[in-house]
Amino acid sequence: MPITLEQLAQVAGVSVSTASRALGKSNHAVNAETRKRILTLAEQLGYRPNLMARGLKTERTYTIGLILDSILSPFSPHIIHGIQDHLKEFNYFSIVINTDSNPEVESHAVYDLISRSIDGIIFVESWMPDAHPILDVENKPYVFVHRLFGRIPHNSVCVDEQHGARLVVEHLIALEHHRIAFINGLPGWYASEQRLLGYRETLAAHEIPFDSEIVLEGDWGVQDGYRAAEQFLQLSERPTAIFAANDLMALGAMYAIQDAGLGVPDDIAVVGYDDRDIASFARPTLTTVRMPCYEMGQAAAKLVLNMLDTSRASGGASADDFLQTQEPIKIPGELIVRESSDRTKRHWVQPRSHNMLMHLMNRRRP
């Protein structure tokens, strides 16, 4: 057991109250000498404050709950990474709960987190409805990050998908492509809608007419990309470039093109979206838009801590202190140009930083 504040105070020859004040960053006056003595003593004895006891008194646990739709999503580890890195700066920790897309589990999780009197909640890729009744009544701040589907609720952080699509189309146009096919995701998805918008908008800006013949929808899988590309190849006037709304469909498109005896990017350029691992491992390596997951995580953490601050500043009295209905924060992605669009690029397969092997290679050997 760690030693208690009382014991520490005892050996320091002071009362618990002074010991407490010496350790805390309280502005309460305490003799400089005494403080130093207590501090060094605490160090020596390895005193660790009991956060449960403290939390009990202060109603602050320095803990944020993370409710994940699925920890196995390719994005969530990056989002968590961003969240935690930001929280760490303010000495917050996070307890993470994975719901596996089960709404019952999700709602249960909220209660469990309240039971642990966490200070706030971040929903990651959640399906939870906009406002959560219990959280409102408990007056806890909560934030959504990377919601994939439906309406983007208040207090949430998402990707500027429209901007990402714009980057892609601008890139292709700069490479002299004028007939750019688009394999979109299914309708109803935030990403599909926004990316289509960006696609159309950019074409229009360059006075390229929108042609519904070269716009198809797929269910996000490799097969869908393959089939869509097959269709494009049969057109009398076939596209010179294909933009797929995610990397998997882009991969499928590349396979279809190669199976037809054509080359990527020489005959048809292909661009994906997401920058998943496969984008750097495919042949040719895939031009894509990197999802700003880390940055989204950071932004979400920042948002929830802000809400906490303002709520506390105002005395935390009113239930909707931090329910300022603000616009979603949109984080822009980044175009990663690789071989599938630009024949001058010659990467050897470049793992991303989060690729474990690369990352292990950088550290000391036994």
Place this chain on the structure above:
Amino acid sequence: MPITLEQLAQVAGVSVSTASRALGKSNHAVNAETRKRILTLAEQLGYRPNLMARGLKTERTYTIGLILDSILSPFSPHIIHGIQDHLKEFNYFSIVINTDSNPEVESHAVYDLISRSIDGIIFVESWMPDAHPILDVENKPYVFVHRLFGRIPHNSVCVDEQHGARLVVEHLIALEHHRIAFINGLPGWYASEQRLLGYRETLAAHEIPFDSEIVLEGDWGVQDGYRAAEQFLQLSERPTAIFAANDLMALGAMYAIQDAGLGVPDDIAVVGYDDRDIASFARPTLTTVRMPCYEMGQAAAKLVLNMLDTSRASGGASADDFLQTQEPIKIPGELIVRESSDRTKRHWVQPRSHNMLMHLMNRRRP
């Protein structure tokens, strides 16, 4: 704020003690009728016990600390998944800390977790030395899971790598391959050593002589696999199959073979290890050994809870109650046969269950 036990007791017209006893699964006698009344009342009023207060009294927080070497490793999400699913059954939650391979952060994390009086710690893919002094003195159980490097410490869960390699070689031999090259990882890695052992052992069991000419080492990257395969192809008597110690090197090997104008698996079969996403997205899809990450996580969670139980049963007196120096628990992987070794297999790219897109496809649409 959730209502407190005292308030609940008040409206129920009983004392806090009886209310507490009615709710807890304590074997202490309490009138059946009263208990029911309290229980329904608690339900109605949405009573949630304050776990901080409870923990303060009981020295039990129902929280396990997870210290990750890197949350971005391709394995850790699966390991966490397994851990949490097991913990959930016993109402345990976990607070996870990502160290990004920084030993200082790691050691700091231990102190922070102790401050939060967690019940135990699981080190995931950690580099932390075998025994952790602070944890021993604090008498908290801790467990290692999927340590990648060096000696496997006590109380740890790892992969039965030798068995995995055996599966691969047996599979290739069953397919009439007698000259099986091996691209191993770097020495010093637990995986490299064990997989080599499995490789040699299985060859020996089938009376195939070990030929060092067809065994190379790589640094786990795609390039390494590519170069190794190039070397094999130049041999006068070239191998008919290549076993690479991970999927990335296997992918590189396939690329080299294809660049040489040969076919996989028709000219040379290729097998990888890990079953990362790319294994199912590559063309041909890659035969590989699935890492039993989920199962390892479960085992680790089970182990740490067991240690907790035995420690409590024995009164938690002695510091090494649960430091029973036991052998590491080895979890076997599973061979996944795909196109790169077996020409009869015809998958369309089959995402694994943890592939987000597959997983999203299975749920309701808006």
Place this chain on the structure above:
DNA sequence: AGCGATTTTGAAAACGTTTGCAGGCGATTA
């Protein structure tokens, strides 16, 4: 010395639980 102002300390009351102890009450037993 005395007095107010200021700095520094300590006692004690919380925070929301669990739990040992003691008492009340009805039923069983002698």
Place this chain on the structure above:
DNA sequence: TAATCGCCTGCAAACGTTTTCAAAATCGCT
């Protein structure tokens, strides 16, 4: 009928902090 025993309940003391309030010490002045 009195003593005993079980079951049920409540009081109060913890658990380790923070924080209010008041008292004590120090200081600067006259």
